Amino acid sequence: EVQLVESGGGLVQPGGSLRLSCAASGFTFSKYNMNWVRQAPGEGLEWISYISSSGATMYYADSVKGRFIISRDNGKNSLYLQMNSLRVEDTAVYYCARDSAIWDFDYWGQGTLVTVSS
Amino acid sequence: SYELTQPPSVSVSPGQTARITCSGDALPKKFAYWYQQKSGQAPVVVIYEDSKRPSGIPERFSGSSSGTMATLTISGAQVEDEADYYCYSTDSSGNHRRVFGGGTKLTVL
Numbered sequence: 701e702v703q704l705v706e707s708g709g710g711l712v713q714p715g716g717s718l719r720l721s722c723a724a725s726g727f728t729f730s731k732y733n734m735n736w737v738r739q740a741p742g743e744g745l746e747w748i749s750y751i752s753s754s755g756a757t758m759y760y761a762d763s764v765k766g767r768f769i770i771s772r773d774n775g776k777n778s779l780y781l782q783m784n785s786l787r788v789e790d791t792a793v794y795y796c797a798r799d800s801a802i803w804d805f806d807y808w809g810q811g812t813l814v815t816v817s818s
Numbered sequence: 819s820y821e822l823t824q825p826p827s828v829s830v831s832p833g834q835t836a837r838i839t840c841s842g843d844a845l846p847k848k849f850a851y852w853y854q855q856k857s858g859q860a861p862v863v864v865i866y867e868d869s870k871r872p873s874g875i876p877e878r879f880s881g882s883s884s885g886t887m888a889t890l891t892i893s894g895a896q897v898e899d900e901a902d903y904y905c906y907s908t909d910s911s912g913n914h915r916r917v918f919g920g921g922t923k924l925t926v927l
Contacts, residue, residue: 735916737918744902744904744918744919744920744921745853745855745861745904745918745921746918747906747915747916747917747918750914750916759914759915759916761915761916762819762915795860802866802867803851803863803866803867803872804851804906804916805853805861805863805906806863808860808861809860810860811860
C-alpha cells in the first residue's frame with residue numbers, strides 16, 4: 701500500500717524557517733517524481749514545488765521561489781521541503797504528492813499544518 | 819503568471835447534471851485534469867488528460883475540452899458527489915509551472 705506521511709509542521713514566527721519531511725513507503729520511491737502542494741485554511745490547492753525522481757530537476761511556484769528548497773533522499777525514501785523567510789501567507793496544510801506515469805498527484809499524504817504567526 | 823479560472827460554486831439537485839468549467843489560455847495545448855476533494859480528505863483525480871476516467875470513478879463523471887475551456891460534467895449528480903473540484907494543468911510557456919484552478923464547491927441538495 702502506498703503511504704506518504706508528512707511531518708515537521710508547527711508554529712513559526714514570520715521570517716523563521718522550518719523543514720518538512722515526507723516519508724514514503726509501499727512503492728519504489730526512487731522511480732517517482734514528487735511534489736509539495738499546499739492549502740491555506742479555507743482556500744484552494746496551490747502547487748509549490750516539484751522534484752524529479754533522481755533529484756536532478758526542481759521547479760518552484762513564483763510564490764516560494766528563492767525561499768523554499770525541495771530535496772529528496774532516495775536511500776531514505778524521503779522528500780523534504782526547507783522553508784526559509786516564512787511569511788504569514790505561507791500558513792497552510794502542506795501535502796506531499798506523488799506523480800504517476802499517467803497523471804500528476806496520484807497519491808497524497810495526510811498533510812502537515814504550518815502556521816506562521818507572531 | 820498562468821491562471822486557471824473556475825466558478826466558485828455550482829449547485830444542483832440530486833439527479834441533475836452538474837457542469838463545472840475551467841478556462842485557461844494554455845488549455846488548447848495542455849491537458850486538463852480534475853480533482854475531487856471531499857471535506858477533510860486528500861484530493862482524488864476523477865478525470866485525466868481532458869476526458870479519461872480512472873478505474874473506480876463512476877461513469878457519471880466525464881470531461882471535455884475545447885479551445886481555452888475544459889468542462890467536468892457529472893451526469894445525474896448524487897449527494898455523495900458534493901465536494902470541491904479543482905481543475906489542474908500546466909503552463910505552455912516552458913517554465914514548468916503547475917497550476918490548480920481556484921476550485922468549485924459543488925452542492926447537491
